[in-house]
Amino acid sequence: MKVFGFYKSKKYLQRVMFSITATMVIVLVASSVSNTYVLEKTVKSIQEESNLKVLSQIQYNLTYMNEIISRLSNFAYRDHFLIPLMFNETLPKMDLIRGHRQMSNIMESSSFLHSMVIYNQAQSELYGSSSNFLLDDGVTKEKIRRALLDPSHPQPTNRLIPMSLEQSDGRIDTFAFIVTDSLKPFSNIQSAIILFIKSDWVFDSLKKMNVASNRDQGDIYIQTQDGQLLTSDPLASFMSDQDQAHIKELVQEDKSSGSRMSGFVIGDLSGEKEMLTYMEDGIGAWTILYIQSYSKLMEQVTKARNQSLLLSGLFLLLAVGMSVWLSYKLYHPIENMIKRIKPHLPDEKQDGSASFDELSLMSDNFMKLSEKLSEISSEHIVSQYYIRRFLTDSQLFSHHDMQHLIEKHELNISVKDQLLVCVMRIDNFAAYDSSITGTSKKLYNFAIVNIAGEVMGRYYPCEAVEVRGDHVVLILSQIVQETPSPFAQVTPLLREVQDTIERYYGISLSCGISDIISQYPFLSTAYSQALRLSQYVIVKGHKTIIASEDIKENLASKQMSLPDAIEKKLTEALKKGQLTNAGNELEKAFSLIAGFHYEDIIRAVSNLAWVIKNTAADIHENRIISFSDDMDYIHQITQEKETLEEMYLSLLSVCAKICEGQRPANMERNEMMLETVKELIEQKFPDMNLSQQSIATSVKLSSAYIGKLFKENYHMSITEYINEVRLNHAQLLLEQDNYTISEIMDKCGYANQSYFFRLFKGKVGSTPKEYRMKKSIS
Known part of the structure; x- marks a missing residue:
């Protein structure tokens, strides 16, 4: 009861719990119903497709049977022993005997024939082959006349016509097949051969198809044009006049709604729901029906639906439990908030049994707090x-x-x-x-x-x-x-x-x-x-x-600027590239600056920055080879740095860059001279007279001095460098152009072929010809 009272007193919790529970229930129920509907629809679709395949096979069998009978009847119609029986006005006994014998032969050769009758229009006489026809005092003959020779009801030719010749209860035991010399409906005004087909031969095909397809849960029927149902089973259902009329109505409605020759109908027959599949036989005489009990067909669906509902019920119980748990988890922060604001609520709202909306309560409290906070x-x-x-x-x-x-x-x-x-x-x-x-x-x-x-x-x-x-x-x-x-x-x-x-x-x-x-x-x-x-x-x-x-x-300090000596010594150290001395002077300057007034500190550091920048400008202007270093940012040091220590390190870094760029003048001159030598070699390598002596003469220095200096800096002699440049160029000409070896030697400054070959092989590892061949192949 306490738990129930707890939930009852929380309106927002009730809404959350109800919303989650209702959502879960709706989703589960909708899922279960939709799954059942989809399953039932799928089973119907599969069953319809399967039934139509079976009926298509039966239709094919009936068409094939009709063709067999047509061929036999045409053969019999043209038999010269049977022609006298059909057309002679006076029939000699020998023709009669030969005709009866021929009918017996035809009967013996065809196992599906029940009997055979010839109608002579001139004599208005029937000649039959069966013992019943000959010995029953005209009873069979009279049945044939009433069924087939009624002028008011002409019969179709070349089609199976259901009849009852031997059964007194009117049940179908044979099918008549009339053959004349025209395709017009048959009456007593023309001669014809009438073949009577055993009904078992027709219905056995239906039975075999039903058993072969494992369809013993339904019955197969043949429906005539007038709605009569034909079957070989004496105990078959739906044979009452009311059921046959209802089946005819269902089939006709479905046919007319879609103008189709086959279909699928569900209706009530004999008080039970049945599923009916139909298909015309292809020649328009009959409609093949397959009737199944809907409850038996959907037995597995019903079982699956019951299991689904059972599982859904279990999941619903689980969902309700989870919704209660989840609702409380979602409500827990609100509950904690309510506990915290309760002491600040009016007395009438602090009672836990009072009915209130938690969100409204918090909203009211929030508005009051907002007003107070404002x-x-x-x-x-x-x-x-x-x-x-x-x-x-x-x-x-x-x-x-x-x-x-x-x-x-x-x-x-x-x-x-x-x-x-x-x-x-x-x-x-x-x-x-x-x-x-x-x-x-x-x-x-x-x-x-x-x-x-x-x-x-x-x-x-x-x-x-x-x-x-x-x-x-x-x-x-x-x-x-x-x-x-x-x-x-x-x-x-x-x-x-x-x-x-x-x-x-x-x-x-x-x-x-x-x-x-x-x-x-x-x-x-x-x-x-x-x-x-x-x-x-x-x-x-x-x-x-x-x-x-x-x-x-x-x-208390009265000093406002640095002594000139410090700035002078700093300038000299920088110009000489002496970083240690420059750092010492900079350190002295900042030691003095640390005792100034704040405004004097900023001004003194700015002055130092100007001194360093001006010194760098002088060095830059007087150097043979200039060094690039942007000094404009040096004035931002006092703005970006907040402590003297940071300013000192920044200016010391600038001094280090300046001193690193300071090297002896002779080193700069040697670099310039060596660069000049390399440029001369790269320009004049095709000249066969290019040598260390000619290069020394060009730069106005002794050959020994220039050779030693080049060797110390590049770890190779001038002659080796000349050959390196020439051989590199020779490789390019061998790879890219179609010059001869002699032309390449001339363009690279070589006069002696053996000397060129020896140098080339020493560098590349192959002769120039081999090198060119290898490159052309690759």
Whole structure:
């Protein structure tokens, strides 16, 4: 009952549970019904196709039987022994005897014949071959006359006509087949041969087809044009006049609806549902029917449907259980939220037995909280505005006005104790500003303000506000118990704020702490002082806390620029390529700069950058071989770097690049000379007189000197290099052009063929001819 009461009291849970359960039930029921429908439809389709195949075979058999009988009847019609029996007005006894004997012979040669009768129109007489016909005192003859010789009911020729010759109950025992000299319907005005076919011969074919196709669950019938059903089974169903008329009606309706010769019909016969497949025999005389019990045919379908319904029922139970479990899982967060907001609800809604909609309840509570938050937010915006005004324009307010505003807006600033201002700046703000999106910046600023306010607020009355996006300002009020040493806990608490922000957000903060003030109008002065102190992170480094006593030497310093000697020595070291000396001078310069005022620090570093750039320009202008190094970025160092250490390393890196480009002048001259030698060889290699001596003469140097210098730099002699260039060119000519070997030697500067062959084989490993042949094949 408790469980039922729990679910009953939760309207949203009821909706979720009902929706999931109803969805599962609908899906399972629809799946089961559709599967059963598809299965039944598939079985019907397969059964119809199978039945039509069987009926097509039966149709073929009946057509084949009709052809056999037609051939026999045509043969008999032209028999000269039977012609007298058909056409003579007076029949001699010998012709009669010969005719009877011939009919007996035909009967003996055809096992499917029941009997044979010849009608003589001139005599209006029937001559038969069977014993019944001859010995029953004309009873059979009279049956034939009534059935076939009635002028008012002409009979079709060359077709099987069902008849009852021997059965007194009218059941079909034979089929008549009339043959005349025309295709017109037969009556007593023309002679004819009438063959009587055994009914068993016809119906046995139907039986064999039904058994062969394993179709003992249904019955095969032949329907005549007047709707009569023919079958060999004396106990066959649907033989009543009412069933035969209903079958005829069903078949005719389906035929007329689609103008087709075969089809598939389901209807009620003898009080039961039956499936009826029909097909015309091909000559328009009969319709072949196959009637099956629908319940037997669909027995497997019914069994499958029952099993499917049973499984669906089991799955429904499982689905209900899962829906309850899933609903509660989905509802669990809402339940937890309801538990959390219940203590803040009115008394009438805290009663768990009360009927309420959870979402409406939370919506109402959310709207109330939103209204309250809006009020708080509006008041917070106003409070933040006045705090910023106090920090920037406090001198515009009187002591009384500021005290009134503080009390009116309930600012957490003491109106009677001493105050302290702290500025917390984000280190590497340029990189932070370019890599963080606007939304993330707001989140981080919000986090810094709240964490700083919460940490500092544990010990001091504190107001925190974000200013210009790059720093946060804290206004701290002194507490009474700190009278001997006011604000003693500020530095440890600021360190805690720095560690917390860096640990959670990866943001480094540096802090500036103003001097203690006792009057509100001095807030602007204290803020400016704290902001200026925070700039001295350039000297102290990132994540430092700076008070005025920490940089008193900088504030007291009178030096504003570097001595000229340092800049001069730095310039000389750079021009000489002496990185060690340049680094020493740079280190001396930054040691002095670290004691300057902030503005003088920036100016001194900028001057150093100009000195280094001008020196690089002088070196670049006076060098024989210039070195490429972009020096424009050197002026951005003071803007991109925040500490002297970073600036020092950047300028030292520039000095290293300049010194690396400084090499002795003779090395440059040797490089130029060797490059000239290589260019001469690559231009004049076809000249047979090209040699080390001729090259030395061209460059105005001794042959020994130029040979030694070339060997030291390229680890090969000039002669070896000449041959290397010539042989490389010879390879190209052998691969690409159709020059003769002599022409190639001439173009490459060789006069002696054996010498050329020896050098070529030494380089390539084959003679020029072999090399050309190999390349042409590949």
